[in-house]
Amino acid sequence: MSSKLALCDISLTFAGGGAGPRERRGVQAGVPVLDGVNLRVGDGEFVSVIGPSGSGKSTLFQVIGGVLTPSGGRVLLDGADVTGQTGRISYMPQSNTLLPWRTVLGNLLLIREVEGTADAEARAEAMAWLRRIGLDGYADSYPHVLSGGMQQRVAFLRALLSPKELLCLDEPFGALDALTRQEMQEWLLSVWEEDRRSVLFVTHSIEEALLLSDRIYILSPRPATVIREIQVPFGRPRKEEIRHDAAFIQLRREIYEGLRS
Numbered sequence: 001m002s003s004k005l006a007l008c009d010i011s012l013t014f015a016g017g018g019a020g021p022r023e024r025r026g027v028q029a030g031v032p033v034l035d036g037v038n039l040r041v042g043d044g045e046f047v048s049v050i051g052p053s054g055s056g057k058s059t060l061f062q063v064i065g066g067v068l069t070p071s072g073g074r075v076l077l078d079g080a081d082v083t084g085q086t087g088r089i090s091y092m093p094q095s096n097t098l099l100p101w102r103t104v105l106g107n108l109l110l111i112r113e114v115e116g117t118a119d120a121e122a123r124a125e126a127m128a129w130l131r132r133i134g135l136d137g138y139a140d141s142y143p144h145v146l147s148g149g150m151q152q153r154v155a156f157l158r159a160l161l162s163p164k165e166l167l168c169l170d171e172p173f174g175a176l177d178a179l180t181r182q183e184m185q186e187w188l189l190s191v192w193e194e195d196r197r198s199v200l201f202v203t204h205s206i207e208e209a210l211l212l213s214d215r216i217y218i219l220s221p222r223p224a225t226v227i228r229e230i231q232v233p234f235g236r237p238r239k240e241e242i243r244h245d246a247a248f249i250q251l252r253r254e255i256y257e258g259l260r261s
């Protein structure tokens with residue numbers, strides 16, 4: 001499988017200074033956060049990254065998105081060096097980022113508008129997706145009338161409709177209650193299996209990573225480095241019932257122990 005994304009030996013040390021909020025959270029200037037991270041996402045592959053809180057997962061995404069330039073290493077997209085370049089990936093952050101003053105359809109077409117490609121075809125595609133996820137009745141509504149789960153569906157759809165070939169999802173269901181989160185995982189699985197975009201997904205949940213991914217990288221505590229790579233052996237289309245499978249439970253235990261050690 002060819003690589004959509006490759007991170008080659010990525011290291012990052014925040015320069016910083018002073019006693020700002022970061023320092024109060026325990027990071028001093030000059031302390032390394034990423035320490036030689038190597039990982040890849042194949043074409044059409046769903047890859048998850050799990051790591052302890054504060055290990056540097058969001059920082060890694062900022063490096064991939066070009067918002068932060070690493071102190072060492074390279075970011076390759078389709079084999080081209082894009083280190084420090086923005087605008088190359090589609091990114092969905094942890095919290096809801098729908099613009100409250102734009103309708104659902106307006107939010108979905110935002111990226112296309114910025115890129116000057118919000119034509120009738122883009123609009124029809126957005127409407128078709130809204131129909132497919134049962135939210136077409138909300139096209140002209142504003143985000144505040146949607147539940148948290150519905151808003152995250154729209155935010156995910158917005159990332160999916162962006163013409164970028166790599167989707168980076170940073171713990172997109174972290175703020176949802178357990179039941180909605182489970183529904184969203186099933187929903188994401190079914191939508192992704194139709195689209196098969198290359199995805200890099202950050203999560204704290206071992207179960208979520210096992211349910212959704214083809215491969216999982218486990219990061220060490222800060223400074224983060226990859227301590228283990230796991231090939232998820234379950235076929236697709238994947239059903240939610242897989243959570244009760246003996247192999248699933250065994251693998252979940254193994255990853256948990258890997259994270260603890």
Ligand SMILES: Nc1ncnc2c1ncn2[C@@H]1O[C@H](COP(=O)(O)OP(=O)(O)OP(=O)(O)O)[C@@H](O)[C@H]1O
Binds near residue numbers: 054
């Ligand atoms: N701009 C910055 N300057 C200094 N330190 C920073 C900066 N951004 C992040 N950090 C520190 O780097 C470390 C990694 O942060 P990051 O947000 O990447 O972790 P994370 O694994 O995504 O955490 P969580 O799982 O809790 O979301 C943290 O200790 C954080 O305080």
